[in-house]
Amino acid sequence: xDSLLLVRHALAGSNRDGSASCAPPxxxxxxxGVEQALRLRERLAPEEISLGVATRLLRTQETxxxxxxxxxxxxxxxRELDEVDFGSFGNGPLDxxxxxxxxHSPSEPAPGGGESRAAAAARYARGLRIVLARPxxxxxxxxxxLVLRYILDAARGLAPAALIAPVEHATPHLLARAEIERAAxxxxxxxxxxxxxxxxxxx
Numbered sequence: 001x002d003s004l005l006l007v008r009h010a011l012a013g014s015n016r017d018g019s020a021s022c023a024p025p026x027x028x029x030x031x032x033g034v035e036q037a038l039r040l041r042e043r044l045a046p047e048e049i050s051l052g053v054a055t056r057l058l059r060t061q062e063t064x065x066x067x068x069x070x071x072x073x074x075x076x077x078x079r080e081l082d083e084v085d086f087g088s089f090g091n092g093p094l095d096x097x098x099x100x101x102x103x104h105s106p107s108e109p110a111p112g113g114g115e116s117r118a119a120a121a122a123r124y125a126r127g128l129r130i131v132l133a134r135p136x137x138x139x140x141x142x143x144x145x146l147v148l149r150y151i152l153d154a155a156r157g158l159a160p161a162a163l164i165a166p167v168e169h170a171t172p173h174l175l176a177r178a179e180i181e182r183a184a185x186x187x188x189x190x191x192x193x194x195x196x197x198x199x200x201x202x203x
Contacts, residue, residue: 087114
């Protein structure tokens with residue numbers, strides 16, 4: 001792999017309803033989400049794409065298929081890049097999980113058998129290693145907000161934040177191989193001794 005286009009899936013039913021959805025397959029795209037994905041297909045038409053990557057969640061797979069259209073390229077599912085396991089917050093209001101996440105350690109699993117942010121970061125790093133090992137040069141990866149924010153920040157050398165900054169639906173972010181390698185290294189290191197980075201100084 002030489003380059004990676006990272007894209008958050010288009011708008012899905014769970015986004016419309018503000019719910020925390022992590023169990024496959026989850027809801028598919030809304031009509032607005034379909035339009036977003038088709039616009040992204042037009043935007044990426046000039047770009048080389050030699051491999052498509054999605055997660056086990058239907059919203060990423062539908063987005064990937066719409067964006068790739070009739071391109072004759074392989075598609076794979078990398079479960080290591082699935083959404084974080086929300087535990088007992090699953091299918092409930094996403095804001096409830098975000099409130100819990102903002103006030104608890106990154107090493108603490110979500111209640112109800114969920115996943116800690118540290119465990120998720122380690123899993124995401126494994127997913128990146130799988131993608132990095134692929135022979136295809138130009139990869140399109142459709143994923144979820146948390147994993148994309150973790151990767152984008154880690155590619156800049158930043159540890160995760162307690163609350164993630166928004167990641168727009170169906171908007172591409174291009175990273176070079178060296179940036180993805182750095183992201184994997186940062187997430188691996190952080191997952192072993194997790195501490196959220198300090199919030200920016202507003203003063």
